[in-house]
Amino acid sequence: DSGVTQTPKHLxxxxxxxxxxxxxxxxxDLSVYWYQQSLDQGLQFLIQYYNGExxxxxxxxxxxxxxxxxxxxxxxxxxxxxxxxxALYFCASSVESRSTGETQYFGPGTRLLVL
Amino acid sequence: xxxxxxxxxxxxxxxxxxxxxxCDYTNSMFDYFLWYKKYPAEGPTFLISISSIKDKNExxxxxxxxxxxxxxxxxxxxxxxxxxSAVYFCAxxxxxxxxxxxxxxxxxxxxxx
Numbered sequence: 001d002s003g004v005t006q007t008p009k010h011l012x013x014x015x016x017x018x019x020x021x022x023x024x025x026x027x028x029d030l031s032v033y034w035y036q037q038s039l040d041q042g043l044q045f046l047i048q049y050y051n052g053e054x055x056x057x058x059x060x061x062x063x064x065x066x067x068x069x070x071x072x073x074x075x076x077x078x079x080x081x082x083x084x085x086x087a088l089y090f091c092a093s094s095v096e097s098r099s100t101g102e103t104q105y106f107g108p109g110t111r112l113l114v115l
Numbered sequence: 116x117x118x119x120x121x122x123x124x125x126x127x128x129x130x131x132x133x134x135x136x137x138c139d140y141t142n143s144m145f146d147y148f149l150w151y152k153k154y155p156a157e158g159p160t161f162l163i164s165i166s167s168i169k170d171k172n173e174x175x176x177x178x179x180x181x182x183x184x185x186x187x188x189x190x191x192x193x194x195x196x197x198x199x200s201a202v203y204f205c206a207x208x209x210x211x212x213x214x215x216x217x218x219x220x221x222x223x224x225x226x227x228x
Contacts (some may be wrong), residue, residue, distance in 0.1 A: 002158065033215065042119075042204065042218040043159070056215050090158055094214065102214045103149065106158035 003027065004107035006091050012113045018079040021110045025072055025093030031055070032074040033104060034066055037088040049074055081114045088112075118142045119207050121219035128226050134192040136222050138205030141186065145207040149216070150179060150190045153202045162203075163190070195226045 003026035013019055025032050034046040036059075045058035049068035060066075063081075068074045078085060088111050092104035120139045128134045136150075146167040151159035165172040165179045165188070172179050178191045192199055202223045206216040 002160070004158070006158075031214070035216075035218075042117075042220040043206075043216070045215040045217070048215060058215055092158075092216075102147070102208070103161055103164060104214070104216060105161060106151070108156075108158045 002105040002107065004091060004093050004105055006089075006107035006110050008110060009108065010111050010113075012115065013081060014115055015081055015083060017081050017114075018077065019081065019112065021076040021078070021089055021091075021112075023074045023076070023091030023093075023107060025074070025091075026105055029093035029095055029105075030072065031094045031102075032068055032072070033092040033094070034060075034074070034076050035090045035092065035106075037090065037109075038084075039087075043090065046076070078112070083114050086112055086114045117220075118145075119205055119217045119219040121203075121205055121222050123222050124220070125223040125225070128195045128224065130197055130226055130228050131194045134190075134195045134199065134224055134226065136190040136192075136203050136205075136224065138188045138190075138219055139186060140188075140207050140217075142207070142209070142217070143186070144209045145217070146210050147208045148179070148181060148188050149206045149208075150177075151204045151206060152199075153204060153221070159204055192224075195224075197226050197228055200224055200226050 005024045035043040046060040048056040091107045149164040150162040153159045202221040205219040
């Protein structure tokens with residue numbers, strides 16, 4: 001158990017809909033990262049938040065947005081969903097101590113299926 | 116643009132033998148490298164890491180080797196056990212880029228009794 005929790009575990013929805021994925025980082029971790037794993041793809045970095053502020057952006061679509069709340073949990077919002085958005089979405093957290101070699105710890109993921 | 120590549124999608128090894136998983140990268144700015152292990156229906160689990168200032172890091176049965184000039188790293192598992200059967204992901208990060216990890220597509224390791 002990494003200490004990172006994600007809900008829900010599974011999500012089935014229809015095209016055009018909007019969903020929210022939730023992540024609670026490990027106790028004491030200030031950074032939260034979101035990754036997407038599509039079929040036959042490695043994990044693709046989407047976005048990072050550090051202590052409530054957006055820190056880095058990767059290949060995140062404009063239809064997707066995220067935020068980190070004062071209690072450090074994070075939500076990833078996916079809107080106008082398309083079939084191609086079906087994927088595993090992982091959240092990871094790290095201490096962000098500003099030292100080289102920051103290890104990220106991953107949650108169990110949310111499997112999204114868009115029909 | 117895949118900056119981290121794992122060219123072997125799968126690998127089969129007998130129990131007790133050495134497993135060698137390989138990873139190549141193209142971005143010379145990467146300075147921290149990690150290996151994650153993933154079982155089906157679970158998130159990636161951190162296994163071992165190495166900083167670019169080192170060329171080897173060992174943790175029990177797991178050793179990671181880094182060859183910066185060749186932009187290549189490898190994970191050695193000795194001896195391999197059936198419980199090591201999983202997908203192994205290589206990842207790399209640039210310190211300045213917010214520590215976002217760039218992942219390879221993974222190598223599925225099967226350790227047979």
